Amino acid sequence: MTKKGILLLSLVACMLTLPMAMNAQCKQFAKNTCKAGLDPYQHDGNYHAALLIEGEEAELYKTFYSDRNYRIGVCGASNLSPIEFKVVDTRNGKVLYDNSLKDFDWKWDFKLESSQQLKIMVKVPVPNENVIEPEEGCVAIMFGSLDD
Amino acid sequence: MNRNLILTGRVSLLLFVFLGFILTGCNRGTKSEGVGSGDFEATGSLDVETQEQLNTAKRIFYSLPSPLETAMLIKNAGAEYNEGLMNPTENTSKYITSKSKALNLGIYSTDLSYASLFDQAQATLNYIEAAKEMADGLNILDAINEETIQRLEDHINNRDVIIDIISETLMNSSSFLKENGLEATASVILVGGWLEGLYIATNLVKENELEGKLVERIVDQKLSLDIMVNLLEESPDDEDAMAILEDVKVLKTIFDKITIEQGEVTAVEDPETNVTTLKSESSIEITQKVFNELKSKVIEIRTSYIS
Numbered sequence: 001m002t003k004k005g006i007l008l009l010s011l012v013a014c015m016l017t018l019p020m021a022m023n024a025q026c027k028q029f030a031k032n033t034c035k036a037g038l039d040p041y042q043h044d045g046n047y048h049a050a051l052l053i054e055g056e057e058a059e060l061y062k063t064f065y066s067d068r069n070y071r072i073g074v075c076g077a078s079n080l081s082p083i084e085f086k087v088v089d090t091r092n093g094k095v096l097y098d099n100s101l102k103d104f105d106w107k108w109d110f111k112l113e114s115s116q117q118l119k120i121m122v123k124v125p126v127p128n129e130n131v132i133e134p135e136e137g138c139v140a141i142m143f144g145s146l147d148d
Numbered sequence: 149m150n151r152n153l154i155l156t157g158r159v160s161l162l163l164f165v166f167l168g169f170i171l172t173g174c175n176r177g178t179k180s181e182g183v184g185s186g187d188f189e190a191t192g193s194l195d196v197e198t199q200e201q202l203n204t205a206k207r208i209f210y211s212l213p214s215p216l217e218t219a220m221l222i223k224n225a226g227a228e229y230n231e232g233l234m235n236p237t238e239n240t241s242k243y244i245t246s247k248s249k250a251l252n253l254g255i256y257s258t259d260l261s262y263a264s265l266f267d268q269a270q271a272t273l274n275y276i277e278a279a280k281e282m283a284d285g286l287n288i289l290d291a292i293n294e295e296t297i298q299r300l301e302d303h304i305n306n307r308d309v310i311i312d313i314i315s316e317t318l319m320n321s322s323s324f325l326k327e328n329g330l331e332a333t334a335s336v337i338l339v340g341g342w343l344e345g346l347y348i349a350t351n352l353v354k355e356n357e358l359e360g361k362l363v364e365r366i367v368d369q370k371l372s373l374d375i376m377v378n379l380l381e382e383s384p385d386d387e388d389a390m391a392i393l394e395d396v397k398v399l400k401t402i403f404d405k406i407t408i409e410q411g412e413v414t415a416v417e418d419p420e421t422n423v424t425t426l427k428s429e430s431s432i433e434i435t436q437k438v439f440n441e442l443k444s445k446v447i448e449i450r451t452s453y454i455s
Contacts, residue, residue: 027323035319042311045214045318047326050207057188058207061378063371065221066364069423084188089413096415096426109423114410114430115368117375123188141209145217147224 026051030140034075037107041071041144048141052124054080054134060120060141061090066112069146073107074099074122077137082106084123089116111148210379212338212372214318215254216311218345219261225361227352229266234259235344235454237278242455246286247388250333251453253282253321254340261314262348269304276300276317283321286333291321332383339376339392340453342369347450350443358436366442367432370403395449402442407433 030049048060064070076083082104087097096118099105120141126134213221235255243249260275280292296317303309325334349366376396383389411429418425 024327027327030323031316031319042216042220043315043319044217044220045315045322046211046217047319047322048209048211049323052207056207058209060209060211061375062211063213063368063375065368067361068221068224086188091410092412094413096413097424109421110415110426111423112426112428114428115364115371116410116413116426116428117371121188143211145220147220 026138026140029077029138030075030142034073034140034142037075038071038073038142038144041069041109041146043142043144046143049138051136052080052122052139053136054124055126056124058122058139058141060122061117062120062143063115063117064112065115067148069109069111069148071107071109071144072120073140073142073144074120075106075140075142076124077139079135080137080139081125081127083139084125086121088119088121090119091117208378210375210382212335212342212376212379213345214338215257215341215345216261216314216318218258218341219265221365222262222345222349222352222362223265225349225365227349227362229262229268230348230352231263231268231271233348233351234262234271234275237274239454240278240281243282243285246333247336247391248453249282249285250336250388251340251392253279253286254337254342255344255450255454256282257314257318257337258341258344258348261311264307264310264314267305267307272304272310273297273301276314279317283317288321288324291324292317332386332389335379335383336388336392339380339396342372342376343446343450343453347446350439350446353439353443356436358434358439363434363439364432366439367406367408367434370406370408373400373403399442399445399449402438402445405435405438405441409433 026049027047030047034049035043050058052058072085072087074083074085083106084104085099085108086095087108087110088095097108097110099108102108122139122141124137124139235252237256239252243252256275256279260272260279263271263275276292276297280297283291296313300310300313303313321337322334325331325337346366346369349362353360353362353366373396377393377400380389380393380396409431413426413428416425416427417423
């Protein structure tokens with residue numbers, strides 16, 4: 001095989017394995033950074049993480065129960081700007097929390113008087129400049145809870 | 149002949165490159181959502197093409213209660229421990245298909261969480277073995293390994309550590325399946341775990357005593373049904389997920405007979421603790437007839453899953 005062929009094959013192998021390797025890194029990131037930060041709240045065991053690029057948005061739907069204390073953690077990899085997130089009542093779109101009003105705090109602690117289905121809206125901000133090649137990084141959304 | 153070989157090599161390379169793009173693209177797992185929400189204010193700017201791509205593809209996650217959360221809700225509602233309601237660990241050898249293994253991994257995970265929250269040491273050890281057998285059968289690598297079981301044995305009298313180990317095994321399974329494009333299996337596991345929780349809860353409600361926190365928790369499951377339907381509908385090509393979806397839809401028709409009235413939610417933050425309370429009023433209405441219908445259907449579906 002020629003040098004050119006070997007080079008091309010190596011490139012293809014990289015293309016095939018890179019996404020898997022990045023996903024594995026995403027799990028480690030979620031576990032070491034985000035899950036660890038939920039303490040003293042007990043992580044529920046669910047895993048919601050993905051590679052997102054700057055400007056990309058995601059949504060998560062979940063039911064939260066009355067008489068429990070919750071912590072939502074939305075964590076982004078260090079190559080991304082602090083992640084924006086909002087928590088919204090799915091019935092009417094009312095914004096119940098917006099972390100841009102809290103210095104982009106990565107976590108939010110709350111409890112509910114009655115059980116609700118909520119939507120967590122997440123955005124990877126684009127830096128204040130023209131971006132030619134947006135950065136990509138892991139974003140994890142995790143939940144912890146405590147008895148009331 | 150040499151020329152033919154070179155051409156075949158080039159075609160193979162092109163196929164590899166094409167495959168690479170396909171795999172990379174599939175891995176993003178996006179779902180079309182129409183034009184972007186516009187709910188976030190724009191900051192910097194991207195080139196037009198990238199912005200358009202982002203506007204038409206938004207990542208959507210549907211989160212069901214995990215087996216651990218389900219068991220926590222049952223315990224938190226003041227329910228008692230009843231080992232007779234759990235799926236016997238002797239049943240593990242019955243589960244041969246991937247569907248039954250996935251469903252029963254969820255079911256055993258809920259039983260495991262339930263037993264551990266009530267400090268049932270031997271049952272906890274038995275059920276982690278049963279869950280391991282299901283996970284191994286699904287080739288979920290290292291979700292529960294010998295080291296996990298050893299850690300569990302070493303800390304069998306420390307509930308906090310045990311709960312943490314269970315949470316980690318659930319996360320390992322879920323992340324392994326999602327990273328390997330097996331989202332449908334992950335969904336089936338969650339539905340199995342959820343149904344086991346509903347089975348335990350409905351069977352712990354005392355005859356003709358349709359009140360209290362446990363009943364509230366059962367009714368609250370109505371709020372998760374559309375999430376469950378959407379989650380399963382994300383895997384239209386998966387036979388197992390579609391079969392489970394039919395069961396969920398049957399349950400949904402019963403839950404639709406239950407009324408939950410909810411007022412507007414107001415967020416009030418405590419400046420001292422930084423904890424926000426979502427204040428709202430709600431009321432529920434469920435008749436004994438509907439409860440009995442729900443309980444019977446849950447028993448019927450669960451029996452079909454564990455048989």
